[in-house]
Every structure is written in C-alpha cells, then in structure tokens.
C-alpha cells in the first residue's frame with residue numbers, strides 16, 4: 001500500500017494557484033523529498049496531506065484514508081513538523097516532550113519521552129528552558145517531538161532549514177535512523193544538495209507543478225548534472 005497518494009491536487013488562494021495539478025505517491029517505508037525553490041508550493045502540499053488545509057480539488061489519501069473525509073483517522077497515524085514552529089518557551093525541553101507524549105498516549109507516555117530525549121540529543125540542556133535554546137536546538141527538539149511516537153508517516157517541512165552543517169548532518173542521521181525503525185518520511189527542502197543523500201525518491205516542484213520525479217541517481221542520469229541543483233537548473237532551462 002502506498003503511504004501517500006496525491007492525485008491531481010490543486011490549491012488556490014483566492015485567484016492565485018499555489019498548487020497546480022500535482023500527482024505523486026510515496027511507498028511505505030521510503031524517504032521521499034519534495035524539493036524546489038521558495039514559493040513552489042511545497043508547504044501548501046504538505047499542509048494538505050497533514051489535514052491542516054483543504055484542497056481546492058483533487059484527491060489525497062494517507063495509508064488509504066482520505067485527508068478530507070477521514071481526517072481524524074489520518075491524524076492518528078501521522079506527525080507533522082511545520083516549517084515555522086515554536087514551542088512553549090517557559091517549559092524545559094524535557095517538560096515539553098513529556099507534555100506532548102502525554103497528550104498523545106495518556107498513561108503509556110514514558111517510552112515516547114525516553115525516545116524523544118534520546119533523539120533530541122541535547123544532553124543536559126534538555127532540562128533548560130526552551131526560551132534559552134538556539135534555533136538549531138529548538139529544531140532538534142521539535143523534530144524529536146515529531147518522531148518520538150514512531151508515527152506511520154512523518155511529514156517534515158524543511159527539517160534542516162536554518163541549521164549549520166553539524167546540526168543539519170545530525171538531523172539527517174536522525175531521520176534516517178527513525179526511517180529504519182519503519183517510519184515513512186515525507187519531507188520538503190529548498191536545499192537541493194542536502195537531500196541528495198537522504199532521500200530514496202525525489203519530486204522536483206516548481207511553480208505548483210511536479211516537473212520531475214525519481215531517485216537522485218535517476219534524475220542525474222536523465223537530466224544531466226553532477227548534483228540535484230544542476231538537474232533543477234537543466235530542467236528549468238528546458239521547459
């Protein structure tokens with residue numbers, strides 16, 4: 001079964017067409033990257049899959065559940081990391097993970113907190129107030145929150161945006177590791193270089209359309225280029 005099925009998805013904001021007939025599928029167990037420049041329609045697409053925004057037309061399902069008609073069922077099996085996410089600044093990282101785990105799992109929350117603390121990798125700083133965290137530390141905490149419950153599908157909008165190289169590398173390692181535990185990952189990035197070694201499959205999105213799809217290797221062979229940034233440049237030149 002496919003984890004995500006998107007068919008002819010259209011999203012308009014007023015008269016502006018942000019997503020213009022996108023179709024793709026994500027197989028269970030994969031890491032799929034939606035990549036493209038700012039304004040391409042990545043966040044809009046991910047928010048629709050996460051049931052937070054209604055499509056104008058088209059069909060989207062997650063593990064067979066329709067994101068509009070069965071939104072409650074979808075929400076139970078996904079987690080979503082928004083592009084611009086904050087957290088309660090007066091809580092410590094630990095308290096935040098504990099709160100989120102309790103909301104999710106009631107009495108059985110301890111296992112999630114343990115995994116979250118370990119994933120966040122903040123050492124003793126997990127007991128500091130979130131208000132004192134750097135941007136990179138906050139992003140790791142939020143990503144740990146999204147992954148600690150081992151959802152069937154994790155939807156991660158720009159998981160490494162604004163990270164320095166060391167943090168970005170560790171976040172990629174975290175994503176790979178949790179994928180190996182069976183979590184299907186759908187992520188977005190405007191940084192075409194950094195997703196090349198992370199994703200099994202990539203959809204390149206530009207102006208609300210999916211203009212190419214394949215494994216990083218396939219895309220480089222098909223469109224020419226040493227890396228995905230060159231693939232994108234070649235693609236845009238050719239259309």
Ligand code: ADP
Nearest residue numbers: 013016018036037038039040041042043044045
């Ligand atoms: P990306 O995540 O690829 O940068 P977005 O999905 O955020 O792209 O945005 C796609 C387009 O839709 C952009 O031109 C953006 O300005 C526009 N857009 C996004 N959200 C809204 C909104 N709430 N109202 C109007 N336009 C929006």
Ligand code: MG
Nearest residue numbers: 042043044083
């Ligand atoms: Mg975005």
